[in-house]
Amino acid sequence: MTRESAISKATVYYDEGRLLEDIKRRVAIRSESQIPASRAHLTTYLSEEIAPALASMGFTSELIDNPVEGAGPMLIAERIEDEHLPTVLTYGHGDVIRGLEEQWRSGLSPWDLVQEGDRYYGRGAADNKGQHSINMAAMASVLQARGRLGFNVKVLMETGEELGSPGLRAVCERERERLKADVFIASDGPRLNAKRPTLFLGSRGALNVTLTVRFREGANHSGNWGGLLANPGIVLAHALASIVSPEGKVLAREILPQSIADSVRKALQDCPVEPIEGEPSVDDWWGEPGLSRAEKVFGWNTFEVLAFRTGNPDNPVNAIPGHAVANCQIRFVAGTDPEALVPALRRHLDAQGFPMVQLALSRKSFMAATRLDPANPWVRWAAQSIERSTGIRPAVLPNLGGSLPNECFADVLGLPTLWVPHSYAGCSQHAPDEHVLGSILREGMQIMAGLFWDLGEKDTPARPSARAA
Ligand SMILES: [Zn+2]
Known part of the structure; x- marks a missing residue:
């Protein structure tokens, strides 16, 4: 079996509507972490959606209580093929921001995936259910195509991200050994723009x-x-x-x-911020004088x-x-x-x-800022894989403009962190009318199938000796 067959299986999974079915089922679970009455749905999401899907791929998983009183549970899962193979840690969050049901446009609902053209509306479609659904389905495509993955996987899914990830750091500290890996690959947040596959390496705080x-x-x-x-x-x-x-x-x-580092400035030169239809136009008269758009939002x-x-x-x-x-x-x-x-x-x-x-x-904790050096070998590895799968050179952002609990993975677990977002800035995440674009879902399946295929090949930064041998 080949890389192409893995990517084609992933594409078919989208084209036959199966990914959308996954997302529709998951969007229907009202996992609003900010609403205490929705607490039971957080457990449901992990135990009735994520754990079974992972089990069908040969993962063992465990639901763990959040060490922070009242905060939602987490799921730790793993699929170990061989301890000598590279190990990836992936992450997602099963909770969503509150539904705000009455504010959605008529015909739309936060709890049902509704299609309008290339848009699929639903709470969590972009943040984060659609994104981790892609990654799980793409991994399954590679497993089918190759008969094995060729690497080990650990999964950490939380249900409190929209509350600022209570307990996540403590769990990463406690489970440091169990979550040990060579690289972190996950998906959340937006692409630089809807058309450009993107790799970001950290986040602003x-x-x-x-x-x-x-x-x-x-x-x-x-x-x-x-x-x-x-x-x-x-x-x-x-x-x-x-x-x-x-x-x-x-x-x-x-x-x-005090300044923007040269390596960051250089990386950002290749990341023009050009809003597309449906996104607001940029007010170039606003912000720090002398900085480019990308420097204003990613470097400042x-x-x-x-x-x-x-x-x-x-x-x-x-x-x-x-x-x-x-x-x-x-x-x-x-x-x-x-x-x-x-x-x-x-x-x-x-x-x-x-x-x-x-x-x-106004919050007890804040999100820290992180950034993987754009010169890290994993960055080139991932960028080349994405380009090979899509024919498009991805935008490599030193960090996302928004914030993610990336310090848990970068600092506590010490991993090189690669984020491959499957959404775009106009997706209305956190607002009414949240949606994903079908075109990005489809391309996301291809990107992730390619990445997971390549992770199972000999030539990865985790196995440099294989190349030398
Ligand atoms: Zn969010």
Whole structure:
């Protein structure tokens, strides 16, 4: 059997609608980790969908309780052919962001996979059920074509990613020996653009921080007190304006990286950010002056306001509000010390005359930033495999713009981390009308079948001696 036959089996699996059936069944499970009442669905997803699918491929699996009280279970599975063969660790998350059912366009539902042209709508279709479904099905195609994989596989699937992956780090630390591997290959997040196969090597970190100005309890009549009482909404707006300029340049320079490494700059030159139809157009007047689009989103840090509230926007009254709050987020690249970010903001606000603005981390933990060196031999290996399968040179991003719990794999387990995304930035993940593109699902099957086929060949970075022999 050949590489071509593995890829053709994977393509047929999509063309016959079987991958879509897998995704449809999985989307129907309401595994919303943010909703405590949906807790049972998290276990269902792992025990009734993932474990049986893996068992049919000869995996043994174990459902493990999350060490964090109340957080969803995880699944660890493995298929060991021969301890001398290379071992891949793969990962996925079975939970989804809340369904937001009432906000979906009519005719669509978060819990049913609905086709419109090349789009397949459903919660989790892109993040992450569709993506790990591709990887499992592509692996099965290789197993069928070759009769064995030619490598060992370990699987770690969690059900708390949308909560910030509680317990994932602890489980990786505890199960370090059991999860030992040569390389990490998984799929989540978007491609650089819908048409370009993409390999990313890490992720930016994220830190959510709340800025609050609280002057007094309750509101006071604006006619009787306006001009006498300081308005917390206006003060907070000025504080935010001191952090980011009207053109989106971060003015609190201490929260930024000092520079962009040459290897990163070089890799990003090959990654033009060109939105396609359905994606927003880029505001080139916004952001750090002098940086390319790719450098702004993959090579730099940002400060965003996610929500801003003072008074009651739904029902304004003629009063000076007592307080104002802004939920903000810093996304940062590897090399930024996350512990230093809030103290740096504090110094900035104090220096700008805003000691009354309180800063608080709005999540207990934050996601760290990671980045595999683009010069790592696994990167070239994977890029060549993808190009061989698709005829397209993949975009190699030093890191994703978004955030993933990649530090568990890169830092705790010490693995070279290769992410092969099967979605695109316009997929509305985390919003109503989440969808995947059929064209990317199909190509994703081919890419992953090619990668898994190649992993079972002699010539991998895990087996350099085989090449020398
Ligand atoms: Zn997500």
